[in-house]
Amino acid sequence: MSMATAVPTGLTHGTTTSDVAELELPYVENPAEVAPKDARELSKIFFERLAVLEEGTHEYQYARNTLIELNLALVKFAATRFRNRSDQMEDIVQVGTIGLIKAIDRFELTREVGFATFAMPCIIGEIKRFFRDTSWSVHVPRRLQELRIDLARANDLLFQELDRAPTTPELAAHLGLEEDEIVEGLVASNGYTAGSIDMPLDESGNPGSATLADRLGETDAELEIVENVQALKPLLEELGERDRWILSMRYGAEMTQSQIGAELGVSQMQVSRLLTRITSRLRTGLLAQE
Known part of the structure; x- marks a missing residue:
């Protein structure tokens, strides 16, 4: 443990060393580097003071932040599991630190149990909750996530017995569950991991190996065309003979607007307006059928 005159973590830049002395707490320059034995003794002192400080004050923040840094070693130890x-180690440490902070906020010296003993279940529980909530490829209810774990344990145990x-x-x-619940849990377990459709179907690893994506069907664009044609038939029958002739020349014979204009004896601009009116009418009719 080392003493220093720098401003402690959590205090404003206007805080002086005399303010730190009034905290009745040792000022630890690098709490994360304190030896485990010293960290345990210092933690007791800081917890005693934290219990009587007003939450939200600078003194409270200094004591709480120092406790967090003094006990970060617990998070790192839990992360080794x-x-x-x-x-995902960076995420694990971050989530474990949240568990440590929760443990600090809940801990009371009157529990007559060491802080490390109290904090470890909180830290590990927070990490496990992180995996439970984020590791599933498909979201399923929490009860099914927990049932998957129970099923895995039961399956291993019964496999050894049977x-x-x-x-x-x-x-x-x-x-002690209904069979329907077991089936539901087994089905939900399939959502824990998902395979890529680009993975080779064989294990040869050859670059040219077929993948699942190669065997999946695709939407047939021709089907949509057939559906549209069938829907357009009654709408086309409602058009006048001249309008049907214009559509036939434009989309059947693929004539240009200038060529159509020559056939009709009108300008290309008039043909454009006619086509816009006809296609707008057909589009409105199609939308009305949906």
Whole structure:
């Protein structure tokens, strides 16, 4: 532990060293670097003072922030239990720190239990809650998330006893649940992980290997055309002969507006207006059918 004259964490820049002395607390320059034994002793002192300070004051913030830094080692220790998720370690430490802060806010010296003993379940619980809420590929109700864990444990235990995979009735009897609940839990478990449709279907790893995406069907654009044609038929029958002839020349024979104008003896601009009027009428008729 080291003493210094710098402004403690949580105090404003206007705070002086005399203000720190009035806190009746040691000023720890680098709380995170304090040895574990010293951190435990200092934590007791800070918890005693925190209990009588008014929440929201500078003194309260200094005591609370120092307690957080003194006990960050607990978060790092808890995080080692999840080292198989090294790619998420930064998130794990952040979430674990939230658990530490909650433990500090709830802890009371009258519990007659060490802070570390009290805090570890809070930290680990917060981390597990993070995985439970964010690790599922498909969102399912929390009760089914918890049932998945119970089913996994029951399946392992019964497999050892029976030397085979347990049946649904056996799982239900073991967990004291209805078979329908077991089935629901097993189905929901499929949402825990999701595979990419771009993964190869075989395990050869060859660049040209077929993927699931290669075997998935696509929307047939021709079907939509057929549907539109069928819907347009009664609307076309309502048009006059001249309008149907214009549509036939434009979209059937693929004539330009100038060519159509020559056939009708009108200007290209008039043909454009005629086509706009006709297609607008057809579009309105289609929308009215939806």
